[in-house]
Amino acid sequence: MIIRLQNLLSVVMLSGVFSLLSAGMFVTLDAVDVAFTEAAVGAGLTTILFLGALALTGSAEKAPRQRSPLPLIVMAVLAAILIYGVIGLPPFGSADAPAHRYVMPEYISGTQTQIGIPNIVSAVLASYRGFDTLGETGVIFTAGIGVILLLRRRLAPRVSPPEDDAG
Amino acid sequence: MTGIDFILAHYNYSASIILMALGFYIVISRGNLIKKIVGLNLFQVSVFMLYISMGKVSGGTAPILTGKPELFSNPLPHVLILTAIVVGVATTAIGLALIVRIKDAYGVIEEDEILVMDRAREQLDARSG
Numbered sequence: 001m002i003i004r005l006q007n008l009l010s011v012v013m014l015s016g017v018f019s020l021l022s023a024g025m026f027v028t029l030d031a032v033d034v035a036f037t038e039a040a041v042g043a044g045l046t047t048i049l050f051l052g053a054l055a056l057t058g059s060a061e062k063a064p065r066q067r068s069p070l071p072l073i074v075m076a077v078l079a080a081i082l083i084y085g086v087i088g089l090p091p092f093g094s095a096d097a098p099a100h101r102y103v104m105p106e107y108i109s110g111t112q113t114q115i116g117i118p119n120i121v122s123a124v125l126a127s128y129r130g131f132d133t134l135g136e137t138g139v140i141f142t143a144g145i146g147v148i149l150l151l152r153r154r155l156a157p158r159v160s161p162p163e164d165d166a167g
Numbered sequence: 168m169t170g171i172d173f174i175l176a177h178y179n180y181s182a183s184i185i186l187m188a189l190g191f192y193i194v195i196s197r198g199n200l201i202k203k204i205v206g207l208n209l210f211q212v213s214v215f216m217l218y219i220s221m222g223k224v225s226g227g228t229a230p231i232l233t234g235k236p237e238l239f240s241n242p243l244p245h246v247l248i249l250t251a252i253v254v255g256v257a258t259t260a261i262g263l264a265l266i267v268r269i270k271d272a273y274g275v276i277e278e279d280e281i282l283v284m285d286r287a288r289e290q291l292d293a294r295s296g
Binding site: 012015025026029061075093094119132154 | 173176177178179180181184185187188189191192195196197198199201202204205208209212215216219220221222223224225226227228229230231232233238239240241242243244245246247248249250252253254255256257258259260261263264265266267268270271276277280
């Protein structure tokens, strides 16, 4: 549906709905923090950014002139390789998967004794892996600066710049 | 484990891969730049799903301490994906800002038309220079 539609407004709306549904799926997978971030940022903020960009660029996609089979082939080959790679992975929901064995028990026991807050995700995010979060803040800062620099030159020559929410 | 059982036990990976392939297909097959970014977002969400589903433990609960000994899902992928979601929005914002500028400079946001204009410009430059 998202692939075929040529009205970009519908495409953006559908991708927002998809994002919200995926947030619901994250709740069922026990990732509540991720779910509300996805709902707020993925479904909310991203959709607003897209709508802002659509308002500035127009929302009709031109029909593709010739269909080449090449992208389809590339996609199928890639998917086949990745699905072949699944053979080596642990089954869904298994408690003894390698991902759960190394630092995870330490984080869970350490959150109680070292950090003292109930939410393990917050403890890992802000304390154990605080430098990751610092780097993330750096990325967002850089992106904000980049958006401002890109859009400021555009708005400069106008007499009254319109309200611009793409940043 | 036989074929059907194996597929059923690993359906989360297959679902992520199918979504990822669809997102990738949008990126490489569509000329409209905004649609490419939508495809990129689809790709991203599929990767989020892959990580979160890997962190799921059957019978586990959300990783919030309640005082009782419980089985938790793995909090580490959740943390990584929280970071990734926010970084994803940052890259989307940059991409859209670039698209707005491209629209100003070229008047279109279709990749093939932009390429045609670029080639015409190059030929002009070559002739005059």
